[in-house]
Amino acid sequence: MSMDLSSLKRTAPVVYKPCVTSTNTIIKGLVPSGIAEGFTLVAEKQTAGRGRMGRSFESPEGGLYLSMLFFPKCAPEDISTLTPCAAVAVRRAIEKVCGISVDIKWPNDLLIDGKKLCGILTESSVYLGRRFVVVGIGINVNTDFSVFPEELQKIAVSLCEKTGETVGIERLAAAIIGELDTMYSLWTENRKYCLDEYRSACVTVGCDIVIICGEERKNARSLGIGEDFSLIAEVDGQIRNVSFGEVSIRKI
Numbered sequence: 290m291s292m293d294l295s296s297l298k299r300t301a302p303v304v305y306k307p308c309v310t311s312t313n314t315i316i317k318g319l320v321p322s323g324i325a326e327g328f329t330l331v332a333e334k335q336t337a338g339r340g341r342m343g344r345s346f347e348s349p350e351g352g353l354y355l356s357m358l359f360f361p362k363c364a365p366e367d368i369s370t371l372t373p374c375a376a377v378a379v380r381r382a383i384e385k386v387c388g389i390s391v392d393i394k395w396p397n398d399l400l401i402d403g404k405k406l407c408g409i410l411t412e413s414s415v416y417l418g419r420r421f422v423v424v425g426i427g428i429n430v431n432t433d434f435s436v437f438p439e440e441l442q443k444i445a446v447s448l449c450e451k452t453g454e455t456v457g458i459e460r461l462a463a464a465i466i467g468e469l470d471t472m473y474s475l476w477t478e479n480r481k482y483c484l485d486e487y488r489s490a491c492v493t494v495g496c497d498i499v500i501i502c503g504e505e506r507k508n509a510r511s512l513g514i515g516e517d518f519s520l521i522a523e524v525d526g527q528i529r530n531v532s533f534g535e536v537s538i539r540k541i
C-alpha cells in the first residue's frame with residue numbers, strides 16, 4: 290500500500306502510513322512536538338480505530354482513515370459546528386470523485402440508502418493553554434465487509450458497492466483534504482457558511498427518533514436543524530435543541 294499526496298498545494302504536511310493504531314490518537318500524541326495547524330495523517334488500516342461515545346471503529350484495509358489538526362480561535366461552544374462542516378466537506382469530496390450524493394445523519398454520519406458509509410470523530414483538548422481539535426474521518430471505500438461483525442455488516446455500505454467499481458483511495462484522500470482545507474478557511478470567517486447545504490442533506494429531519502442519553506431513551510420527533518447545527522426535536526410535548534455529543538439518535 291502506498292499513496293502519493295504530494296500534488297496537494299498546502300503548507301502543512303500530509304503524512305501517509307499504510308497502517309496505524311488510530312489516526313486521531315497519533316495526531317493528539319504529536320501535538321506537544323509542535324506540529325502545524327492542518328497537519329494531516331492518512332492511513333489505509335487502523336488497529337485501534339475509535340468511534341464516538343467511546344466505541345471502537347472497524348478499520349480494515351479497503352477503507353480510508355484520515356485525521357486533521359486544527360487550532361481554532363473561537364469560543365469553545367463554536368467548536369461543535371466544525372464537525373458538521375467537515376461532514377459537508379467529505380460529502381462534497383465524495384460527490385466530486387464518485388459522482389454520488391450521500392446523505393447526512395445528524396450529527397455527522399454519512400449514509401447511502403440508510404446505511405453507514407462514513408463516521409467522524411472530533412476530539413478537542415488544550416495543550417499549554419492552546420485549544421486544539423482533531424477531526425478524524427473513517428470511510429468504507431472498497432471495504433470487504435466479511436471481516437466486520439455480523440451486526441455491522443447489515444448496516445454498513447461502501448463507496449465501491451454503490452458505484453460498482455473500485456474507488457481510488459488516493460484520489461479520494463486528496464479530494465477530502467482539499468475540501469477540508471477550503472471548509473476550514475470559510476468556517477473561520479463564518480461558522481454557519483454551509484448550514485443550508487447541511488440542512489438539505491440531513492435525512493434525520495422530519496423523522497420519529499429515539500434520543501439516547503446514557504441509560505435514558507426518549508421517543509421524539511425531529512423538526513429541523515438549528516442555527517448552531519443542533520437538532521430541533523419535540524420531546525415530551527416540548528421543543529428542545531439537542532446538542533452534539535449529548536445524545537445518539539436512532540430513527541424509529
Ligand code: BTN
Nearest residue numbers: 311313338339340341408425427
Ligand atoms: C463514529 O462513527 O463513531 C466515528 C468514527 C470515526 C472514525 C475515524 S477513522 C479516523 C479517525 N481515527 C480514529 O480512531 N477514529 C477516526
